[in-house]
Amino acid sequence: MMLRKILLASAAGLVLAAGAAPVLAQTSSSAASSTATAAPAPGEWRNGLFGVRVDRQKGKATVRLPAPGADGVLGRYLYQPGLSAGVGMDGMGLDRSGLGQTQVVAFRKVGNRVFAEFENHRFRAQNADADQVNAVAASFSPSVVWSGEAIETGADGSVTVDISGFLERDAINAVGRLKRARLGAFKAAPTLGYLDADQTLVFPDNVEFQTVQTYTSDEPGPELSRVTPESRSVTLAVRHSFIRLPDDGFRPVLHDPRSGTSAQVTVTDFAADLDQPVVSRLARRFRLEKTDPAAARSPVRKPIVFYVDRAAPPAIRQALIEGGNWWAQAFDRAGYIDAFRVEVLPEGAHPMDARYNIISWVHRETRGWSTGTSVNDPRTGEIVRGVVQLGSLRDRQDKMIFEGLVGAARSGTGAEDDPDRLAYHRLRHLSAHEIGHALGISHNFAASTFEGRASVMDYPAPWVIADGDRLDFSQAYTTGVGAWDRYVIDWLYGDAPGQDPAARRAALAAEVQGKGYRFVNDDDTRPLGSLQPYGAMWDNGTDPTAEFANTLAVRRIALSRFGLANLPAGAPASDLRRVIVPIYLYHRYQTTAVGRQVAGVDYGYAVSGDGHERAEVVPADKQRAALEALMQALSPVELDLRDDLIDLLSSGQSGNADRQTEIELFEGRTDAVFDPSSAAAAASEVVFETLLAPARLNRLVEQQRRDPGQLGLAEVLDRVATAVGSTGSLSPRQAELRRVVRARYAAYLAALIQGKDLSSTAQGVVRDSARRFGEQLKRCRGDRLETAQCAYLAEVLTGSPEALKALSETLPVAQPVPPGAPIGGGDWS
Structure with missing residues (x-):
């Protein structure tokens, strides 16, 4: 009834031009390339x-x-x-x-x-x-x-x-x-x-x-x-x-x-x-009409055509056209023949002319988000024009990452691990992804967990597989839209002659739920404290914790041979400082995916009566396995770098500053030379910012209230304290990295105690854990460096509120981490 009222009201109270037609943004290239009236006197x-x-x-x-x-x-x-x-x-x-x-x-x-x-x-x-x-x-x-x-x-x-x-x-x-x-x-x-x-x-x-x-x-x-x-x-x-x-x-x-x-x-x-x-x-969608409305499959009156900005270089244009045209598969499957295509913008046409759905190649000073949006009729949701903005530096970031993994000499070889080849493949995904938004489709950040990476509307991390001491790129990216994408196009645009459209859409949604397809959008993914275990960006694998082991292995292999070979010949040696950041932090997004398992709750977007209304807590064994994986990421063995590499990373750059590089580096405290401790602090921040998010800590209290056998807050904090508390038999070089992580944990405890986001029970547990950790540090043994730091942290953790405040001022909780997203793709649209 509600749908009928909306349909009837789409013109109610509105003055429409007699005989008006939809704008020409959907027309074929020959029609869309028509020019304005001749220049007048x-x-x-x-x-x-x-x-x-x-x-x-x-x-x-x-x-x-x-x-x-x-x-x-x-x-x-x-x-x-x-x-x-x-x-x-x-x-x-x-x-x-x-x-x-x-x-x-x-x-x-x-x-x-x-x-x-x-x-x-x-x-x-x-x-x-x-x-x-x-x-x-x-x-x-x-x-x-x-x-x-x-x-x-x-x-x-x-x-x-x-x-x-x-x-x-x-x-x-x-x-x-x-x-x-x-x-x-x-x-x-x-x-x-x-x-x-x-x-x-x-x-x-x-x-x-x-x-x-x-x-x-x-x-x-x-x-x-x-x-x-x-x-x-x-x-x-x-x-x-x-x-x-x-x-x-x-x-x-x-x-x-x-x-x-x-x-x-x-x-x-x-x-x-x-x-x-x-x-x-x-819902937002284009008007798409069959020439034969009674046919299950039919050509369309006006296809949806997107045009690639001529400002994009020819090779990039081709990649954008190929990736964008993946959507034709989904429309064809939904019964629309030749309903979608991507072409180059006609010569002389203006990219902002409202007749053209545009894929614009946008230049900025630094890499940034790409977007896919649309011009919509605010009365009905009809899309009259799609607008995609692609940041022109994104492909260069991708290439740099791949060169960081395999070496610059592989560029241009045409091999499976060729950074150029991989960067163009990622551009195909980027084109398809942003066009998807312009078609009316949301992100699905759970799509990497089912049906073999089921959607271009997820943020696709390259799936690199560690195979002994080599890196396998054979499955780096998928080709074509996925099962989820085909479903959404069918739901949004498809029809079935003689069948009630609303009932058909409800049946489609129930069908994909029955297949186990998951859907998680931005609001349940972007917050660090998100509890949705399947909502993660730039991750891979059906089991985040199992894939984490592979991600760490890829990182180890890449770092073990990282050096000048990861730079093109003649490049400034100081560029290594930029290239190493995404390699050293290669595990950052999979870390977040693992962290979401702790206190995780699998909740969906159900409707009453569909049988999927109940949320499910992540089982205790999976939560504990995730916690152990995160502790591995804090290990000094994982955080250390070779001495010869550290020496290479201390090469400087003369001349004017480059903003693209400035913001991409680890912030150090050792003047111009590379500071491994700051890199280790950034890596530990990646773990703590998710694991110790207040919403997660509050949820740990609640889940143990309901199930005493579940992972609880005290157990989590005790495990972290054990992991970072003692240097034990570590070598001096590793002991200092342990102290770096320990200080980050202490800073987090101090910030949590002074914050206002914890429940009273969680606040009490955090305060007690901080005191216990401080007492533990009073008993630490080792050289003067070890005992001095232990004494300092113990004093503030067991001291007055003023001492905690002082710690926060000298050791702020917000450790700078070089920007990750958007690495290779992504948007806020």
Whole structure:
């Protein structure tokens, strides 16, 4: 009933252009490559979605909007701001091809003024009478964002207005994004911006404007000087796309938590019956229609076509096309023939033209996230344009990692372990992954645990297998979309003639649950304290702890022969400091996967009545095995490096600093030379940040309350204390690494005691464990280095709260760890 109401309401209360059609983003290449109307004479009108006239001398854009309807609206359009040219700094959200928020904009004439209003479609009274609809509209505010004086009213009722002021707004919130990135308090500088008349494009279903906008600050963040010639002035090219509203032929789909789709359209229906939820979610998807709706398999009216940015080098373009085209398999299996493909963007086409689904090749100062997103109709969830942003330095990071594993001489050989070959294969995965997001699909971070790595929507770590003293790359990456991907495409896009769509989707979800497919998304994976044992990024294997042994073995082999051979000939020897980081921390993500087993709870996204509603605690034996594996990662034997390698890692670099390198190194405390202790501290941080996350410690108390035989908090802390407490018969070089890890543990205990996230019971156990650990350290024996550190840590762990605070100040819990993600791929979309 709820679905029927949404379908009926998709056009309720909305003014749609008569005979409107979906935008051309899905069209074939021949249609999509059609050009705008011919360049007019100065001041000449160009007719398309609406009339446009550009005054190049004054830098103004005038539009001619249709006669107002009964509600006074001159026209409604999807409005999509974005960036044709960005800042080039990771983490700001001001990248080339980046998007602002999609809005439904209504132009309304009141008196002699035209107002631009962003409509509020989240709150509705669906399938209701006018009084209910009006009450909801009066309860939740729209946003009037601009007004301008009407220049002329035509004989046909059309209205002419100068729209320049609307286009000159901070449509992408550049000021707010710069402030959030702590880059300064900027303000718009209108006299330093202009309308780029050459980028004004007029088509039947979309109109494109571009403005150059400058923002200034008297006190900009110093980081901006690295990417701008004048840090007090940031200039952006802002794209403004007006897109014809899709007609009411699209069928919205209610989101199902088991579906693996990303629901970005939330609807609050105040007219919902009492037996229906007030809040519902609509899945995002393209409109895909068969030429023969009655056929189980049929060609489609308009295929979904993604275009690779011509800015990508030819070899990379080819890899992106090959990987992206993997999705054609899934659509074909769902019954859609020739429904999906990836091609190169037609020459001369603009990557931000709303007619094109784009795979954009984005340059930044440092490596960063790639994203896959879409322009959606906020009323229905229909995707009208897909936008993928791929960071151009990601493939170089992958190649560096592979060269760190096998040596630079293997590059270009074409062999199984060729770093170039492997990096291009990873690019294929990256293309498929981000396109998947643009198609409406969520991450599935459990996919590496079933059906032979079942989804490109997981973050794929290369599966390298230790075979004696050699590394086997034969199974490094999969090819093609996986079983989970085929299911999600079928759920989201598939149909079965004569079968109720909602019932079909529910049956599909139940079927994959019965097969043992798991689905874990971002919210249950990214937090360090996540308890979902199958939610991990960049991991491999059905058994995380068993695979951990292989991961450590790969790391040992790579480190045992690591040296100058891992650099290309002629490269600065100091580059070894960067290359060794992902090799020394090669186990970091599998460590997290193992840590999730401790206090782990396998919970899913069930619906009432599907038989999968109950969560299951990870068995005690698996939890204890995981704990032992983590203790192995803290062993000095695993943390040590060869003396000759340490000497090589102390080579310096002259000349200007390189930001790409600066942020990728272990932070040391030994001036310019390499500091093995800081590397060991970073490796121990990888263990402690997951194992000692407050949520995990609280859960250890709860699970033992319910089952006394389960792994408990006291047992975990006692085991860590035993592992790091004594140097025993260790050699002096290994004893110092043990002390490094011991100090990290003490710092964590101090921070936990002073924090506010533990339950009272967990807090009591941690305090008691800290005191016991301190007493244990008072009895330690060894050389002066050993006894001195033991005495220092014992004093603060058994002393006053002030002593604990002092420890936290001198030995902060947040040990810097060089950035890992995104190593080779991944996104926040």
